[in-house]
Amino acid sequence: MTYTIAINVMPLKDLLDPQGKAVLGGLHNLGLNNVQDVRIxxxxxxxxxxDNEGAALQAGEEAAKKLLANQVMEQFEVSILQ
Amino acid sequence: MTYTIAINVMPLKDLLDPQGKAVLGGLHNLGLNNVQDVRIxxxxxxxxxxDNEGAALQAGEEAAKKLLANQVMEQFEVSILQ
Structure with missing residues (x-):
């Protein structure tokens, strides 16, 4: 069977996210002042x-660990879509 | 109240995604041959x-439209986390 999976890779909570800081500044400049702590x-x-959802999730985890996420700086989560 | 929201910005389905193609090649090189159609x-x-979830979602939508997503090439979805 074919599954659609999504992998979200986010900077670790304890690390600075300069890109997020820049976007936060941009949002404030646009008048969106009720926003804080943007992370990208x-x-x-x-x-x-x-064969099954478990195997699909495992493939996604392998892809994240081997290629998509740098686990020193990023965390990831894998989910099945739909 | 403070809500944590997530905004996913993805390339439109009809457009090529060269970054996704490159990652797909990388995954195949790593032996993950059961993967197709990677989009980043x-x-x-x-x-x-x-004040409420609806207002939080609306702020996210405004941020996406004004700054985060290029609607000519990208689609976005906003959700409340937790």
């Missing part, structure tokens, strides 16, 4: 051919 | 001070 990461979606 | 976007999380 990546979202990757892919189709995975797998 | 952004995920932004932020804290929003708002």
């Amino acid at each position: 990461g990546k979202r990757i979606t892919m189709l995975v051919e797998a | 976007g952004k995920r932004i999380t932020m804290l929003v001070e708002a």
Whole structure:
């Protein structure tokens, strides 16, 4: 079966996120003053051919660990879409 | 109240995603051959001070439209976390 999975890769909470800081400044300049603590990461979606949901999630985890996330600076989560 | 919201910004389905193609090649090189159609976007999380969930979502939508997403090439979705 084919599953659509999503992998969210976000900067670790304890690390500074300069890109997020810059966007926060931009949002405040646009008048959106009720926003705080912006963090910017990546979202990757892919189709995975797998026997079941568990195997699809495992493939996503492997992809994240081997290529998509730098675990020194980033955390990731994998989920099935739909 | 303070809400944590997430905004996912992804390339439109009809557009090519060269970054996703490159990552797909990398995953195949690593032996993950059961993966197809990789697409790469952004995920932004932020804290929003708002009266209710609807207002928080609206602030996220405004941020996406004004700054975070280029609607010619990207689609976005806003959700409340937790």
